[in-house]
Amino acid sequence: MKRVFRFSRGFIVCSLLSLAVIALGIAGYALKGGFNLGIDFRAGLIQEVQLVPRAFSLSYDGPGNAVISHTNANLTIAVSGAGVQGITYQYAMADYGTMGAFVQALDQAEGITVVSAVPPSTPFRLLVLDAQAAPVLPSASNGGEPYWVHYLPVNAPAVPLEEVRRALSSLGDPAVQVLGENSERRFMIRLQDSDMKEGFEAADIQATLEKQFGEGEAAVTSSNYVGSRFSKNLADQAAWLLAATLALILIYASIRFKPQYAIGAVLAIMHDALIMVTFIVWTQMEFNTTTIAAILTILGYSINDTIVIFDRIRETRRIYPGDDFEVILNRSITETLGRTFITTITTMLAVLSLYIFTTGSMKDFAQALLVGLVSGVYSTIFIACGFVYLWERKLKKNAAEPEAKTVEAKA
Numbered sequence: 001m002k003r004v005f006r007f008s009r010g011f012i013v014c015s016l017l018s019l020a021v022i023a024l025g026i027a028g029y030a031l032k033g034g035f036n037l038g039i040d041f042r043a044g045l046i047q048e049v050q051l052v053p054r055a056f057s058l059s060y061d062g063p064g065n066a067v068i069s070h071t072n073a074n075l076t077i078a079v080s081g082a083g084v085q086g087i088t089y090q091y092a093m094a095d096y097g098t099m100g101a102f103v104q105a106l107d108q109a110e111g112i113t114v115v116s117a118v119p120p121s122t123p124f125r126l127l128v129l130d131a132q133a134a135p136v137l138p139s140a141s142n143g144g145e146p147y148w149v150h151y152l153p154v155n156a157p158a159v160p161l162e163e164v165r166r167a168l169s170s171l172g173d174p175a176v177q178v179l180g181e182n183s184e185r186r187f188m189i190r191l192q193d194s195d196m197k198e199g200f201e202a203a204d205i206q207a208t209l210e211k212q213f214g215e216g217e218a219a220v221t222s223s224n225y226v227g228s229r230f231s232k233n234l235a236d237q238a239a240w241l242l243a244a245t246l247a248l249i250l251i252y253a254s255i256r257f258k259p260q261y262a263i264g265a266v267l268a269i270m271h272d273a274l275i276m277v278t279f280i281v282w283t284q285m286e287f288n289t290t291t292i293a294a295i296l297t298i299l300g301y302s303i304n305d306t307i308v309i310f311d312r313i314r315e316t317r318r319i320y321p322g323d324d325f326e327v328i329l330n331r332s333i334t335e336t337l338g339r340t341f342i343t344t345i346t347t348m349l350a351v352l353s354l355y356i357f358t359t360g361s362m363k364d365f366a367q368a369l370l371v372g373l374v375s376g377v378y379s380t381i382f383i384a385c386g387f388v389y390l391w392e393r394k395l396k397k398n399a400a401e402p403e404a405k406t407v408e409a410k411a
Helices: 007-031 099-107 161-171 203-213 228-256 259-283 289-319 325-357 360-410
Strands: 044-050 054-060 065-070 074-080 087-092 112-116 124-129 147-153 175-179 186-192 219-226
Touching (some): 044 203, 054 065, 161 175, 161 186, 175 360
Antiparallel strands (some): 044 219, 054 112
16 A cells, blocks of 8 residues: 555644744845835836947938838838828848848938948847837938937847946936846846936936947837836735635635635635745845736646645545545545646746746746745645644534533433
């Protein structure tokens, strides 16, 4: 017969350990002044900036308006307007090996004037458009400032994160984060309303970076402002989402099992959420929408594992109706232990790959998931099952008391 592990011996000890860890999280929340909130939950400006040089400038002298756009693969110029038949020029960057060949192709478009800022033999990986400039090409004949297109050089050296932070220190205390590969030189810059100095404008970030890295060496690829009302609504929605998740799981488990099982399941996932919160507080990981997604993912993963074990307990109880509940519980957990470990380990391998090979918020997401996966296995066995065990033992004790009193009365 397969060996049955006595998990019930650790229920009380593990419950006390969990309470101690959660208390540590509450203490950390108080000592560290709460979460390290991301810009999603704080009013402020968020910009994505790429430290890349200028490639060429564009202007348009012709009927209608010329609008420029691009993807990582193509650059497109669309000409339209009153009395103009729509014309679209599309250039696949993969078709051109050097900047000179690309500029020459652009110069052949009617009304387009191209002025290159780099040698014709310059190779490039991709082009970068500045989102702070209007995509409508100006008219050089009317004295308009040309539209500059940036480029990512081949084998461009990485820019250290700390160097970008130092360059922006004069603006306050912005949060800076690397995006993508280091060689892409892409950064996310977040500045809270409270950190913005009087007279601050969104263009100041680009201007400050160009003072450090050279004129025209910074392109803002996106710029967004999060208002205080939006950030408050987002925080409220996140709280309601977590509460709704717990309520739905309580209803589902109550219908499928007995109330004690439902309460045990909810306690287990609340335990997982609080353990992840403790980890986030003490590591000062940024708390944002990605963190909320990680917590909800673990809640779903944990309840699935809990339901599997509860199903096995119900089945084992039906097969061995005369056995003590403690024996049934230990046997059921032991029988599902292999499935639990295999599922968790294979999931952790995928999450570990995310943690190793990604950066930024995705790396934080993977890190939170790793903690949650371990907590999920632990809580299913020692919190959910432990609560059901204590409940059943209490029911058995209450049922035995009237019988004992009846025997005493007869004696």
